[in-house]
Amino acid sequence: MKRVLAAMSGGVDSSVTAALLLEQGYDVCGVTMKLMDNEQICDEFSKSCCGFDAARDAKMVADKLKIPHYVINALAPFQETVIDNFVKEYSYGRTPNPCIRCNYFLKFDFLMKKAKELGCEYLATGHYAVMDNGYLIRGRDEKKDQSYFLYPVFASETEKILFPLGNMEKSEVRKIAQRYALPTASKQESQDICFIPEGDYASFLKQNAGITNKSGPILDVWGNEIGQHQGIAFYTVGQRKGLGALGKRMYVKEIRVEDNSVVAAVDEDLFSSIIRVDDMLWGKDAPVEGGKYRVQIRYKGSPVEATLSRFQKQCAVLQFNDPVRAVAPGQSAVLYKDDKVVAGGIISQVMDSI
Structure with a gap:
């Protein structure tokens, strides 16, 4: 047995x-x-x-x-x-x-x-x-x-x-x-990250990780200061909450650690066509340079068509057929052929060109 x-x-x-x-x-x-x-x-x-x-x-x-x-x-x-x-x-x-x-x-x-x-x-x-x-x-x-x-x-x-x-x-x-009359038969499932059961990332980072609110500038896409953020650790690409009143509906487009700034933009400026993916892992059929795949960039996101433009060691560059909204570095990009997972890796960069 x-x-x-x-x-x-x-x-x-x-x-x-x-x-x-x-x-x-x-x-x-x-x-x-x-x-x-x-x-x-x-x-x-x-x-x-x-x-x-x-x-x-x-x-x-x-x-x-x-x-x-x-x-x-x-x-x-x-x-x-x-x-x-x-x-x-x-x-x-x-x-x-x-x-x-x-x-x-x-x-x-x-x-x-x-x-x-x-x-x-x-x-x-x-x-x-x-x-x-x-x-x-x-x-x-x-x-x-x-x-x-x-x-x-x-x-x-x-x-x-x-x-x-x-x-x-x-x-x-x-x-x-x-x-089977299992004790868990009617148990509801959690929708949160297990160590942040209320989904309050900011409070977790403050209380458990010692990250403080180091404020800095909110910039528009031209580099003009339009507001103040409360600490880059408390923002993610595509987020609207926490930016304050900026005169119009704007979202986080980019987070810049080097100068402690957050770039905000209107919705149409959140779309990207090229990303770099690192730490790639793949199964029995390795991805191939020039290959066409359906790529999912977040758990609840719909897969989109993309070409694997470059592939070397565990690094890949993906070019989407149509621009995708709010690509967040740190999330994973997973490549599919039909319903089969071919590979996955960590999004490291949103690129302007190949």
């Missing part, structure tokens, strides 16, 4: 993942990562996957399924690779995606190593995507598809990773949870 380690966050998706693996004949053990220190966990964190409720609910599900359950201390790698990076990126005027970092360093690296230590041949998570013979493919449920977050799987052993929910709709998952 093949042994699998099921990552259990205390939610319905990971709970059903464990149940389905049992149905499929695997020897299953569950694991929950402890990501926050006890002193950091207060009421606002308790219901996130960082908090007490997550480990308690995962344990209740494991008991219901009669499988072993482990809580593994992941405080140090989570702090170093996810939270510290989150703070650093915002202080540099970029917009990070901590879920992608967590997948890269925690779920498909740290947990994969733990799986081997526990004698498991496979690692399974409750993500909505499909792994098929080493290929990463969009999940069947279009509203829940998480393939955008999952390209870091290419840095791991793809043949040892299972996504049992990939060909299922969320409604089916709920029904399975109810059939």
Whole structure:
């Protein structure tokens, strides 16, 4: 019987993942990562996957399924690779995606190593995507598809990773949870970053990261000062809130660390045609220079047609067929062929020309 380690966050998706693996004949053990220190966990964190409720609910599900359950201390790698990076990126005027970092360093690296230590041949998570013979493919449920977050799987052993929910709709998952009478069957899912459950990035940066409001100029696209910002760490490309009254509806176009300035522009000036992407990872079919791809630059964004104009080592230059709005350095660009993920990387620069 093949042994699998099921990552259990205390939610319905990971709970059903464990149940389905049992149905499929695997020897299953569950694991929950402890990501926050006890002193950091207060009421606002308790219901996130960082908090007490997550480990308690995962344990209740494991008991219901009669499988072993482990809580593994992941405080140090989570702090170093996810939270510290989150703070650093915002202080540099970029917009990070901590879920992608967590997948890269925690779920498909740290947990994969733990799986081997526990004698498991496979690692399974409750993500909505499909792994098929080493290929990463969009999940069947279009509203829940998480393939955008999952390209870091290419840095791991793809043949040892299972996504049992990939060909299922969320409604089916709920029904399975109810059939098994799992304690998480009716549990609502969080829409926030786990360590910022209220979604208040600015307060987190102030209270937990020591970033202060170092004000500076808001400039228009011609370099004229038109206002004052409250600190570049509290802004992201495309943001309108926090710019103050500038005489007309304007948005953040660019964040300049070198002179502590924020460039604001009207909506039509937020569009770009060329971006540079670094730290590229790809699967069995490497992207090719000159290739045509559909590129997604944010989780909820629609893929757009683009050409891979340059590709060297782990750096790519992408040229969009039509300009795209509010490209934010620090986010990921993920390349697709139809529903198949080809590659992904971090947007490092918005370029004026190739």
